[in-house]
Amino acid sequence: MRQLVTCILAFGSNLGDRENTIGAACAELMAAEGIHSVRPSPLHESVAVTLRGPDPDIPPYMNAVAEVTTDRGPEELLDLINRIEVQYGRVRTERWGSRTLDIDIITYGGRMVQTERLTVPHPHAFERDFVLRPWLDLDPHAVLMGHGRVAELLEIIERGWAS
Numbered sequence: 001m002r003q004l005v006t007c008i009l010a011f012g013s014n015l016g017d018r019e020n021t022i023g024a025a026c027a028e029l030m031a032a033e034g035i036h037s038v039r040p041s042p043l044h045e046s047v048a049v050t051l052r053g054p055d056p057d058i059p060p061y062m063n064a065v066a067e068v069t070t071d072r073g074p075e076e077l078l079d080l081i082n083r084i085e086v087q088y089g090r091v092r093t094e095r096w097g098s099r100t101l102d103i104d105i106i107t108y109g110g111r112m113v114q115t116e117r118l119t120v121p122h123p124h125a126f127e128r129d130f131v132l133r134p135w136l137d138l139d140p141h142a143v144l145m146g147h148g149r150v151a152e153l154l155e156i157i158e159r160g161w162a163s
């Protein structure tokens with residue numbers, strides 16, 4: 001049997017029926033070959049962050065993360081989430097543009113992955129409150145490899161907003 005790895009996946013949606021899409025994507029994952037468990041966080045709504053910064057004039061996102069155990073390799077997991085994104089209507093237009101569904105691999109066990117298609121841990125996770133907040137709901141002791149405790153990373157972001 002192949003090795004089981006625990007991963008954190010992040011979900012975002014700002015078009016269509018956001019809650020349903022994220023719920024359906026989790027169910028789809030659960031049913032997929034090589035996925036052993038999926039433990040989703042609560043949903044959080046957040047202002048859309050674009051390449052120009054937060055933009056309250058475009059539809060807000062619903063975000064969640066899930067702890068997933070899998071025997072898929074990192075790129076096999078990416079293939080699966082890309083398939084689910086397409087299934088739920090994802091069209092790639094601009095970077096950080098609006099979308100029905102985005103799924104990112106935040107962590108893959110304790111491994112660093114750097115290939116043409118994949119960078120893990122996700123390079124923007126440490127600065128994304130919309131990833132860190134639901135992750136903290138799932139695991140108050142969570143640590144993001146290379147950056148430290150998720151609770152502290154979130155505090156740093158929130159302190160930045162207050163100043």
Ligand SMILES: Nc1ncnc2c1ncn2[C@@H]1O[C@H](COP(=O)(O)OP(=O)(O)OP(=O)(O)O)[C@@H](O)[C@H]1O
Pocket residue numbers: 092094095096097102103104105106116117118119120121122123124
């Ligand atoms: N950790 C990762 N999780 C998901 N995709 C990744 C990751 N690292 C690299 N990629 C690559 O990024 C490509 C583009 O992803 P995508 O269009 O979702 O970017 P984005 O959502 O606009 O930006 P971001 O990745 O910063 O959230 C994917 O096709 C995938 O090959």
Ligand SMILES: Nc1nc2c(c(=O)[nH]1)N=C(CO)CN2
Pocket residue numbers: 011012013046047048049050061063096097102130
């Ligand atoms: N609030 C919020 N903003 C975003 C999100 C997201 O999931 N939530 N995803 C993006 C690209 O991955 C770009 N901006």
